[in-house]
Amino acid sequence: MNDETLIAFEGLTKVYGEGSAMVRALAGVDLIIRRGEFVAIMGPSGSGKSTAMNILGCLDTPSSGRYLFAGVDVTRLDRTQRALLRRNYLGFVFQGYNLLARTSAVENVELPLVYRGMPRAERRRRADEALHLVGLAGREHHKPSELSGGQQQRVAIARAIVADPHVLLADEPTGNLDTARSREIMDLLKRLNAERGLTIIMVTHEPGMAEFAHRTLRFVDGRIETPLMAETV
Amino acid sequence: MLWEALKLAIQSVSRNPLRSVLTLLGIVIGVAAVIAMVTIGDGTTRKVEADLSKLGSNMLVARPGRNVFGPGGNSDSRAFKERDVAALRNGLSHVRAIAPVSSRAATIVSGAQNYSTTVNGTDSDFFIAQDWDFESGRPFSEGEVRSGSAVCVIGQTIKTVLFGPLDPLGERLRIGNVSCSVVGVLTGKGQSAMGTDQDNTVIIPLRAFQRRISGSTNISTLYIAVAEKEQITEVQAMAERILREQRRVVPGQDDDFSVRDMTQIISAMTSTTSLMTALLGAVAAVSLLVGGIGVMNIMLVSVTERTREIGIRLAIGALEGQVLLQFLVEAFVLALLGGVIGIALGLAIAGLAAYGMQIPFAPSASIIALSFAFSGAIGVVFGFFPARRAARLDPIEALRHE
Numbered sequence: 208m209n210d211e212t213l214i215a216f217e218g219l220t221k222v223y224g225e226g227s228a229m230v231r232a233l234a235g236v237d238l239i240i241r242r243g244e245f246v247a248i249m250g251p252s253g254s255g256k257s258t259a260m261n262i263l264g265c266l267d268t269p270s271s272g273r274y275l276f277a278g279v280d281v282t283r284l285d286r287t288q289r290a291l292l293r294r295n296y297l298g299f300v301f302q303g304y305n306l307l308a309r310t311s312a313v314e315n316v317e318l319p320l321v322y323r324g325m326p327r328a329e330r331r332r333r334a335d336e337a338l339h340l341v342g343l344a345g346r347e348h349h350k351p352s353e354l355s356g357g358q359q360q361r362v363a364i365a366r367a368i369v370a371d372p373h374v375l376l377a378d379e380p381t382g383n384l385d386t387a388r389s390r391e392i393m394d395l396l397k398r399l400n401a402e403r404g405l406t407i408i409m410v411t412h413e414p415g416m417a418e419f420a421h422r423t424l425r426f427v428d429g430r431i432e433t434p435l436m437a438e439t440v
Numbered sequence: 441m442l443w444e445a446l447k448l449a450i451q452s453v454s455r456n457p458l459r460s461v462l463t464l465l466g467i468v469i470g471v472a473a474v475i476a477m478v479t480i481g482d483g484t485t486r487k488v489e490a491d492l493s494k495l496g497s498n499m500l501v502a503r504p505g506r507n508v509f510g511p512g513g514n515s516d517s518r519a520f521k522e523r524d525v526a527a528l529r530n531g532l533s534h535v536r537a538i539a540p541v542s543s544r545a546a547t548i549v550s551g552a553q554n555y556s557t558t559v560n561g562t563d564s565d566f567f568i569a570q571d572w573d574f575e576s577g578r579p580f581s582e583g584e585v586r587s588g589s590a591v592c593v594i595g596q597t598i599k600t601v602l603f604g605p606l607d608p609l610g611e612r613l614r615i616g617n618v619s620c621s622v623v624g625v626l627t628g629k630g631q632s633a634m635g636t637d638q639d640n641t642v643i644i645p646l647r648a649f650q651r652r653i654s655g656s657t658n659i660s661t662l663y664i665a666v667a668e669k670e671q672i673t674e675v676q677a678m679a680e681r682i683l684r685e686q687r688r689v690v691p692g693q694d695d696d697f698s699v700r701d702m703t704q705i706i707s708a709m710t711s712t713t714s715l716m717t718a719l720l721g722a723v724a725a726v727s728l729l730v731g732g733i734g735v736m737n738i739m740l741v742s743v744t745e746r747t748r749e750i751g752i753r754l755a756i757g758a759l760e761g762q763v764l765l766q767f768l769v770e771a772f773v774l775a776l777l778g779g780v781i782g783i784a785l786g787l788a789i790a791g792l793a794a795y796g797m798q799i800p801f802a803p804s805a806s807i808i809a810l811s812f813a814f815s816g817a818i819g820v821v822f823g824f825f826p827a828r829r830a831a832r833l834d835p836i837e838a839l840r841h842e
């Protein structure tokens with residue numbers, strides 16, 4: 208295993224249901240992602256992209272195979288240890304925005320810090336900083352319902368990066384946005400990747416968006432189609 | 441974190457004020473019932489105490505029988521006799537008056553009027569011991585006491601009922617078939633603590649009572665008025681020693697009489713309210729159980745409604761324990777709110793009752809604090825199951841929830 212290797216799947220499978228209702232969402236996936244990479248995941252609907260992302264994000268556990276994060280076998284961790292891993296190393300941007308309604312942008316962004324027990328003043332400072340970074344300065348006290356789709360998506364990104372994660376997992380971050388808005392988001396991700404060395408794994412349906420990444424993994428029927436390590440940009 | 445949880449809890453409770461209040465009805469009713477009943481009970485006790493202390497806080501009362509003033513007392517022991525009174529008068533110091541009393545209910549007749557009253561056979565010390573003043577006339581003379589003359593002193597009620605506006609002094613009235621002449625009229629005292637009319641009384645010399653009414657030399661009660669309040673325990677101990685000697689109670693044997701002061705009598709009487717306390721406890725337990733189940737129910741609803749929110753929180757780094765804490769605090773705040781409303785309602789009811797019943801309004805800080813703490817505890821106990829359910833949610837499932 209390479210020194211730079213941050214994430215590795217080894218023969219990972221995920222099976223839902225039993226008997227005739229059984230679905231193989233992941234049918235033996237091997238992948239390696241290095242620190243600082245920006246990887247796009249593409250593939251038809253139902254090919255297992257979100258399933259893989261959930262496992263990557265320690266939100267879900269595989270049926271078999273190994274998932275190594277910085278050399279640690281995540282499949283052996285218990286629920287609390289996975290929660291701690293998620294909290295300390297991972298940021299997640301969900302397929303829907305999944306912001307708390309009735310809660311202002313800045314409060315949404317500072318939520319991960321609340322659970323880390325950070326003092327209020329510092330929390331607020333870092334949340335403001337993150338919102339500034341995603342270009343939402345001045346919108347801190349708007350509720351999600353008072354923000355556009357692109358703005359909500361940027362709040363979700365701010366929330367994902369506010370705690371300085373090592374890896375940003377983004378499941379269709381531009382799914383509901385027009386091309387101009389999508390490009391803004393992609394520029395933002397690219398900048399975070401370049402300036403902060405943030406490792407980014409992003410699911411997208413649009414080849415135009417995948418072009419922002421260093422390389423693209425194609426999922427088909429629960430497997431990766433592309434060779435393991437394609438050319439790095 | 442705790443502060444955040446508290447903030448969230450208050451937000452979530454105030455988001456559905458009507459639902460919160462309806463949920464809390466059980467706790468509100470339980471707490472209000474307890475607070476109201478205890479407060480009214482305390483007020484009544486205070487009123488009784490105040491009335492009794494008017495009767496004389498430095499008064500000792502002796503009766504035959506062990507523990508006669510409290511529950512489970514027996515009074516079939518030998519009565520006191522005149523030599524007991526004499527022994528007390530010889531042996532006790534620091535005493536203002538010692539009054540032997542025997543009494544009986546009787547119908548008194550004067551002219552065409554008759555009335556049922558209590559006849560007390562005693563001597564002139566009685567008026568000193570019980571602080572009676574004379575409106576007109578006089579107490580018994582020594583001669584009348586010694587010979588048991590057919591004379592009597594009457595209370596205000598008797599005067600009004602039997603004689604109206606006329607001067608009763610020198611008039612005759614009949615007690616059963618004993619005729620006596622009125623030598624004194626007492627000033628009015630009004631109702632006693634127990635609600636009986638203290639002025640409905642006829643007092644005759646003890647010997648007259650024994651000879652003509654009861655037909656025995658028994659004395660049922662001794663009133664001992666102590667000169668200074670500080671001396672009361674000393675006098676009480678001395679009186680007990682003298683009576684033990686008189687009645688030949690050997691050391692180690694239980695006394696067959698009781699000597700108590702007013703505060704002891706009050707506490708003996710108030711201790712008979714244990715049934716009331718049990719009833720109160722039952723009411724409280726049932727309604728608090730109902731209240732607790734209400735809290736549990738609404739918390740389960742709340743957890744289901746907010747499944748998605750919980751999923752988000754878990755996904756972005758909340759630990760199980762933190763989600764558990766959040767919902768526990770919410771249940772706690774909810775139940776505490778019920779407690780506060782219940783306390784306010786209970787005090788309001790007690791205040792109205794105090795006004796209506798003319799008793800002092802006596803809210804007790806300790807019972808309020810207890811109700812407050814207890815309702816909070818209800819929240820924690822019944823909130824635990826829903827909170828644990830929230831904390832154990834699978835983040836993926838929760839996020840998919842609509």
Ligand SMILES: Nc1ncnc2c1ncn2[C@@H]1O[C@H](COP(=O)(O)OP(=O)(O)OP(=O)(O)O)[C@@H](O)[C@H]1O
Pocket residue numbers: 223224230231232250251252253254255256257258259
């Ligand atoms: N909780 C579940 N229970 C049963 N089957 C599931 C569950 N989650 C996913 N699946 C199945 O697993 C397969 C992969 O689903 P997944 O959500 O990973 O697809 P996807 O690639 O993200 O699709 P899309 O592009 O539409 O988001 C699908 O066939 C789906 O029906």
Ligand SMILES: [Mg+2]
Pocket residue numbers: 256257258302
């Ligand atoms: Mg998907």
